[in-house]
Amino acid sequence: MAVPVSQMWTVATYVLRQKIARRKRYPLVLMLEPLFRCNLACAGCGKIQYPAHILKRDLTPEECFKAVDECGAPMVSIPGGEPLMHPQIDKIVEGLIARKKYIYLCTNALLLKEKLHLFKPSKYLSFSVHMDGQKEHHDFSVCREGGFDIALEGIRAAIEAGFRVTTNTTLFDGADPNSVRQFFDEMMEAGVESMMVSPGYSYDKAPDQKHFMGRARTRRLFRTMLSNRKKKWRFNQSPLFLEYLMGKRNYNCTPWGMPTYNLFGWQKPCYLLQDGYAESYKELMETTEWDGYGTQSGNPQCANCMVHCGYEPTSVDDTFGSLRGFVDTVKATFSLYPDKAALADLEHDPPKTPPSPKRAGRERSRGWTRTCPAAPCNGSSFTAWCHRRTGSCPRFRARKLTRLDSRPRHRGRHPRGD
Numbered sequence: 001m002a003v004p005v006s007q008m009w010t011v012a013t014y015v016l017r018q019k020i021a022r023r024k025r026y027p028l029v030l031m032l033e034p035l036f037r038c039n040l041a042c043a044g045c046g047k048i049q050y051p052a053h054i055l056k057r058d059l060t061p062e063e064c065f066k067a068v069d070e071c072g073a074p075m076v077s078i079p080g081g082e083p084l085m086h087p088q089i090d091k092i093v094e095g096l097i098a099r100k101k102y103i104y105l106c107t108n109a110l111l112l113k114e115k116l117h118l119f120k121p122s123k124y125l126s127f128s129v130h131m132d133g134q135k136e137h138h139d140f141s142v143c144r145e146g147g148f149d150i151a152l153e154g155i156r157a158a159i160e161a162g163f164r165v166t167t168n169t170t171l172f173d174g175a176d177p178n179s180v181r182q183f184f185d186e187m188m189e190a191g192v193e194s195m196m197v198s199p200g201y202s203y204d205k206a207p208d209q210k211h212f213m214g215r216a217r218t219r220r221l222f223r224t225m226l227s228n229r230k231k232k233w234r235f236n237q238s239p240l241f242l243e244y245l246m247g248k249r250n251y252n253c254t255p256w257g258m259p260t261y262n263l264f265g266w267q268k269p270c271y272l273l274q275d276g277y278a279e280s281y282k283e284l285m286e287t288t289e290w291d292g293y294g295t296q297s298g299n300p301q302c303a304n305c306m307v308h309c310g311y312e313p314t315s316v317d318d319t320f321g322s323l324r325g326f327v328d329t330v331k332a333t334f335s336l337y338p339d340k341a342a343l344a345d346l347e348h349d350p351p352k353t354p355p356s357p358k359r360a361g362r363e364r365s366r367g368w369t370r371t372c373p374a375a376p377c378n379g380s381s382f383t384a385w386c387h388r389r390t391g392s393c394p395r396f397r398a399r400k401l402t403r404l405d406s407r408p409r410h411r412g413r414h415p416r417g418d
């Protein structure tokens with residue numbers, strides 16, 4: 001089972017109550033960001049670019065509880081930043097469990113093993129570990145060599161200690177569907193309860209701007225990846241949302257479905273955009289121009305967005321909004337989506353593995369270099385940014401291999417091209 005029955009029951013009865021009360025706009029998950037600082041610096045991150053005085057700040061447990069009580073959503077997701085760096089994260093989690101909220105504590109798991117003693121296993125608490133694919137792809141994506149191994153160690157320790165553990169995976173352009181499928185196998189074998197997967201949002205602040213996907217490419221990737229599904233894969237997402245990502249449904253955004261509260265207040269309109277802040281949840285709901293958001297609105301900021309925080313609440317609403325939606329959800333839950341065209345795409349798209357740091361170094365020393373496809377300045381500022389943190393730039397190793405010096409080389413003379 002992808003989520004415990006008690007959680008499914010809580011969410012189903014909550015949504016039905018909203019339907020019976022004819023409440024048009026209701027929250028499903030509160031995105032509670034108690035801090036923005038992090039111990040990683042992922043290239044696709046839109047949260048860690050704040051100035052130092054903001055990155056130093058934390059929400060207090062009382063501020064968190066006030067937001068949770070105001071909002072009333074049955075589930076609370078705690079992203080960040082890295083929430084395990086919050087000095088009172090244990091108090092926040094304890095207070096939310098006392099309120100019977102289902103919590104997804106989103107972490108990159110670098111600190112998970114050493115902070116596990118702060119928490120007690122509970123059906124209300126799940127660690128949602130940021131894993132962006134198989135080892136090399138994850139390390140590439142989070143710009144940290146060895147990040148995957150540390151996270152996996154944290155996952156294993158948490159499962160062994162009796163905690164619920166899920167994963168969340170963000171995919172960018174160039175993701176290899178074969179590799180992601182193997183990653184799903186690995187996570188299931190590691191014993192995670194279920195997985196969540198979403199395309200990345202093209203934050204204008206993210207250092208890497210070239211790897212965000214448009215809608216057509218997102219649909220193709222998810223169709224190739226999620227068709228011909230394996231029975232053992234479990235996803236903690238609405239099955240209709242996964243169908244939406246595969247291009248089998250068309251949904252409009254529900255930006256109020258996952259409201260965000262952070263150091264600045266209630267963020268308008270969603271987790272991804274910052275069109276101002278409200279002081280209270282009521283003010284957020286009453287003063288936001290909701291019709292100006294979502295792909296249906298023509299807002300260019302929303303044009304390529306298919307992210308779960310906007311479209312998953314729509315699919316949940318669809319499930320409970322009609323008998324048809326409910327029947328489709330039941331069918332989708334048990335379907336493995338056989339699809340010959342997707343299978344052919346998988347076969348024609350053999351796994352691509354970034355070269356190891358050793359191999360990349362060898363190539364450079366022989367006068368070969370790889371042109372960085374991510375750096376706007378072809379390897380000056382971005383590569384330097386990445387080198388400082390990882391010791392080697394994974395993006396610099398991608399794609400184009402160019403021989404810089406075509407003259408015959410002799411042993412011991414290595415023209416450096418980069």
Ligand code: SF4
Pocket residue numbers: 038039040041042044045046047048080081082108130142
């Ligand atoms: S782990 Fe999350 S918060 Fe930290 S840098 Fe990466 S994407 Fe940003």
Ligand code: SF4
Pocket residue numbers: 253254255269270271272273293294295301302305306307309310311
């Ligand atoms: S489409 Fe995406 S960016 Fe736009 S409001 Fe919805 S969730 Fe936010």
